[in-house]
Amino acid sequence: GAPVSNVAGIGNGAKNGVLIKGGEVMNTFANVDTLVFDKTGTLTEGKTAVTQFKDYSRDQLALQIATAVEKQSDHPLAQAVVKFSGDHHIPFEDVQVADADTVKGRGVKATANGKNVLIGNLRMMNDENVDLTSEQRQDLENIQGEGSSTVIVAFDGQIQAILGISDVIRQGVKQSLATLKSLGIKKTVMLTGDNLQTANAVAEQIGIDEVHAELLPEQKVEYVKQFQQEGHKVAFVGDGINDSPSLVTADIGIAMGSGTDVAVETSDVVLMSSGFNELIHAYGLSKKTVINTK
Ligand code: ADP
Ligand code: MG
Numbered sequence: 111g112a113p114v115s116n117v118a119g120i121g122n123g124a125k126n127g128v129l130i131k132g133g134e135v136m137n138t139f140a141n142v143d144t145l146v147f148d149k150t151g152t153l154t155e156g157k158t159a160v161t162q163f164k165d166y167s168r169d170q171l172a173l174q175i176a177t178a179v180e181k182q183s184d185h186p187l188a189q190a191v192v193k194f195s196g197d198h199h200i201p202f203e204d205v206q207v208a209d210a211d212t213v214k215g216r217g218v219k220a221t222a223n224g225k226n227v228l229i230g231n232l233r234m235m236n237d238e239n240v241d242l243t244s245e246q247r248q249d250l251e252n253i254q255g256e257g258s259s260t261v262i263v264a265f266d267g268q269i270q271a272i273l274g275i276s277d278v279i280r281q282g283v284k285q286s287l288a289t290l291k292s293l294g295i296k297k298t299v300m301l302t303g304d305n306l307q308t309a310n311a312v313a314e315q316i317g318i319d320e321v322h323a324e325l326l327p328e329q330k331v332e333y334v335k336q337f338q339q340e341g342h343k344v345a346f347v348g349d350g351i352n353d354s355p356s357l358v359t360a361d362i363g364i365a366m367g368s369g370t371d372v373a374v375e376t377s378d379v380v381l382m383s384s385g386f387n388e389l390i391h392a393y394g395l396s397k398k399t400v401i402n403t404k
Contacts, residue, residue: 128392129367129380139362139379139396141343145287145295146334146356148348149302149309150186150259152366153316154277156349158186160194161258162274164249170200172270176229176263178205179220183212187261190275215303215326217261225265231305232262233324240264246272257311259304284316286386293394297342301330303352327352334359347389349373364389 130136147153165172177195180188181202195202210220216237217230228238232250235242242250242262246269253260253274263271287298299320302309306323313321322333334356337344346353346360349369354376357363365377374380381388 127367127382127385127388128395129382130392131378131380135362135378136396136399138343139345139393140399142345142362142393142396143294143296144299144337144342144344145290145297146299146301146337146344146346146360147318148330148346148350148353148356149300149304149312150277151349151369152280152347152353153283153300153312153318154279156186156277156368158190158259158275158277160190160273161276162253162272163194164246164272164274165270166246166268166272167270172263172265173200174202175205175222175225175227175265176261176271176273177202178207179210179218179222179227179229182207182210183218186277187259187275188218191261191273194273215324222265228264229261231260235262235264235269238264240267240269242269251307254305254307255311257308257315259308279312279315280386283386286390287317289390290393293390293397295393297337299333299337301325301333301356303327327355330356331359345379 150156173195177192177200180191205222208221210218213219213230213234216234217228220227228234228240249272250260253272258274258276261273261275262269297320298318300309300313300318302323303325304323309321309323334344334346344360345362345364346356347364348357349366351370351372354372357365357373357376362379363377364379364381365373367380367382379392
C-alpha cells in the first residue's frame with residue numbers, strides 16, 4: 111500500500127483540482143526533471159479561430175468546398191474553418207463531398223463537386239506537387255510568423271486559399287514554466303504536429319527550452335523515449351487522442367481535464383480545470399510528499 115503521507119498528498123491534490131491515480135505516482139513525479147508539452151489544447155486553449163483569409167480565386171468556392179470537407183473532421187483547425195463560414199453565412203450545403211480521407215500529419219484529401227480537393231499543410235502540397243506562387247509563399251510565412259497555424263486549400267492543381275488560424279496561449283504559461291523550473295524541472299520541451307514557424311513563435315512567447323515540430327504521434331513518443339534514454343525522468347502533458355501513446359510512455363502522463371476521454375484515461379495525473387497552477391501544485395506537492403515519507 112501507499113505510505114500514509116502519500117495518501118494525504120493525494121487527498122490534498124484532489125481538493126486543489128488535481129486527480130492523482132495512485133500513491134506511486136507522487137514518488138515518480140517527485141523525480142521528474144523534464145516536462146514535455148503538446149502545443150494545441152495544452153499550452154494553448156485550443157480555442158481556434160480563423161483570423162486571416164487569403165482567397166486567390168476570389169469567388170468563395172474554395173471556402174465553400176473547404177467548409178463542406180472540414181465539417182467531417184474534428185481537428186481543431188477544421189472546427190475553426192466551419193465556425194468561420196457559419197459566422198459569415200457562407201453556403202456550403204450544396205457541395206457534394208465524397209471520399210474524405212485524413213492524411214496523417216498532413217490534412218484531408220477529398221473529392222468535392224467532382225474536384226480533387228487537398229486541405230492541409232505545406233507538406234501535403236509538396237507531396238502532391240502543388241506549387242505555391244511567391245505571393246502565396248509570402249502570405250504563408252507572414253501568417254505563421256505571427257504564431258498562427260495555416261490551412262491551405264487546393265483543387266484543380268492550384269492553391270485556392272490560405273486560412274490563418276489563431277489560438278490563445280493559456281494564461282500565465284510563461285510564469286508557470288519559470289515556477290516549475292524553480293521547483294526542480296531542468297528542461298521544458300514542446301512537441302507538436304503544427305509547423306515549425308508557428309511553433310517557434312509560440313515558444314518564444316512562453317520561454318520554452320526546446321521545440322520539435324511537424325511531428326507524427328509516434329515521433330512524439332520517440333522523443334519521450336530519447337529523453338528517458340538520456341537518463342531523464344519525463345512527464346508528458348497533453349490533451350488529444352494523438353497524445354495518448356506519449357502519455358503512456360512517459361514516466362508520468364498528465365492530461366488536461368478538458369482533453370479527450372482517451373487522454374484522461376491513459377494518464378496518471380489529470381488537471382481538472384486545465385490550469386497550470388494545478389500542475390505546479392501537484393509537482394510541489396510530490397516533492398513535499400516524498401520528503402515526508404523519508
Ligand atoms: P496536431 O493535432 O498536433 O496538429 P495532427 O497529426 O492531427 O497533429 O495534424 C498535423 C498537421 O496536419 C496539422 O498541424 C495540420 O497542419 C494538418 N491537418 C491535420 N488535420 C487537418 C484538417 N482537418 N484540416 C487542415 N489541416 C489539417
Ligand atoms: Mg493537442
